[in-house]
Amino acid sequence: xxxxxxxxxxxxxxxxxxxxxxxxxxxxxxxxxxxxxxxxxxxxxxxxxxxxxxxxxxxxxxxxxxxxxxxxxxxxxxxxxxxxxxxxxxxxxxxxxxxxxxxxxxxxxxxxxxxxxxxxxxxxxxxxxxxxxxxxxxxxxxxxxxxxxxxxxxxxxxxxxxxxxxxxxxxxxxxxxxxxxxxxxxxxxxxxxxxxxxxxxxxxxxxxxxxxxxxxxxxxxxxxxxxxxxxxxxxxxxxxxxxxxxxxxxxxxxxxxxxxxxxxxxxxxxxxxxxxxxxxxxxxxxxxxxxxxxxxxxxxxxxxxxxxxxxxxxxxxxxxxxxxxxxxxxxxxxxxxxxxxxxxxxxxxxxxxxxxxxxxxxxxxxxxxxxxxxxxxxxxxxx
Numbered sequence: 062x063x064x065x066x067x068x069x070x071x072x073x074x075x076x077x078x079x080x081x082x083x084x085x086x087x088x089x090x091x092x093x094x095x096x097x098x099x100x101x102x103x104x105x106x107x108x109x110x111x112x113x114x115x116x117x118x119x120x121x122x123x124x125x126x127x128x129x130x131x132x133x134x135x136x137x138x139x140x141x142x143x144x145x146x147x148x149x150x151x152x153x154x155x156x157x158x159x160x161x162x163x164x165x166x167x168x169x170x171x172x173x174x175x176x177x178x179x180x181x182x183x184x185x186x187x188x189x190x191x192x193x194x195x196x197x198x199x200x201x202x203x204x205x206x207x208x209x210x211x212x213x214x215x216x217x218x219x220x221x222x223x224x225x226x227x228x229x230x231x232x233x234x235x236x237x238x239x240x241x242x243x244x245x246x247x248x249x250x251x252x253x254x255x256x257x258x259x260x261x262x263x264x265x266x267x268x269x270x271x272x273x274x275x276x277x278x279x280x281x282x283x284x285x286x287x288x289x290x291x292x293x294x295x296x297x298x299x300x301x302x303x304x305x306x307x308x309x310x311x312x313x314x315x316x317x318x319x320x321x322x323x324x325x326x327x328x329x330x331x332x333x334x335x336x337x338x339x340x341x342x343x344x345x346x347x348x349x350x351x352x353x354x355x356x357x358x359x360x361x362x363x364x365x366x367x368x369x370x371x372x373x374x375x376x377x378x379x380x381x382x383x384x385x386x387x388x389x390x391x392x393x394x395x396x397x398x399x400x401x402x403x404x405x406x407x408x409x410x411x412x413x414x415x416x417x418x419x420x421x422x423x424x425x426x427x428x429x430x431x432x433x434x435x436x437x438x439x440x441x442x443x444x
Contacts, residue, residue, distance in 0.1 A: 117364025242289030260299030
């Protein structure tokens with residue numbers, strides 16, 4: 062019923078990359094002319110902050126699309142070419158980085174009690190944002206240039222009945238569900254895949270089932286997350302894992318062991334994240350910058366290793382921001398379960414509420430803000 066995912070690597074990836082290079086070159090020539098366009102591309106590819114430098118030796122091919130990482134548009138889309146051209150302008154000019162993704166929290170309800178949750182102070186028993194308001198937010202985000210919207214919570218599967226309307230709100234928009242794996246039965250996920258859901262990002266922080274359940278505050282959460290990964294893969298969704306890296310995974314070989322196991326149960330991507338102090342709670346200590354860099358080095362080694370060509374692609378968003386600077390308010394925007402628009406979920410104050418002011422108006426105010434959370438400030442100071 063659904064496509065079988067496969068990895069493009071070796072000669073097949075080389076052919077794809079050559080085609081992408083030609084598409085980008087033609088777009089630059091149309092926009093700037095042959096000489097200037099060629100010069101811009103050379104300068105961009107020589108810059109270590111350029112998007113291609115964060116890639117690996119393989120791409121995921123699934124449901125007729127080719128993916129590098131979930132946060133970017135599909136690599137074979139015109140949206141990705143346009144995103145690269147805008148990224149070139151922002152790296153070597155005064156323009157803002159292109160807005161690429163948004164996190165839209167659709168409910169404050171959650172069955173778990175994770176201490177590292179970025180909006181635990183907003184959790185409550187009742188949904189505050191109507192379905193109509195959320196649909197309008199999806200459309201507004203698309204008009205602002207967002208390519209991917211990650212529907213989060215709380216636990217977004219608690220609003221399962223509303224998800225098809227959000228997935229189909231804006232044709233061409235990539236929609237993802239960020240979840241603990243709660244409520245992801247095959248029938249439900251198959252229906253969401255048919256509706257057009259692109260993928261999921263499922264939270265699982267290690268291979269210790271008891272430790273995971275203790276963090277979630279709910280027995281059976283680890284098994285539920287693992288089953289959700291397998292289910293989502295079986296119905297043809299792109300499957301990512303959000304992993305909060307703790308001491309156990311920092312031991313030699315453990316990060317690699319975790320990534321391999323996630324691939325064996327169905328994951329395509331593994332996002333390796335540092336703990337962040339969250340609003341109202343400064344007790345969580347982020348990983349030291351040197352440890353973050355070592356995590357990225359280990360992840361990058363697996364992305365280059367030919368023996369990993371059929372295993373998940375692992376990456377570190379924190380390392381990406383170490384190279385690029387804080388992306389909040391530029392490449393990323395966050396909308397809380399209470400409707401607050403923010404440049405980052407780890408900040409304490411928003412600039413306005415989508416229940417009271419149009420999202421497009423608020424986006425005009427937030428673009429370019431670079432307040433930076435504690436982790437981003439530490440990365441900037443160290444690099």
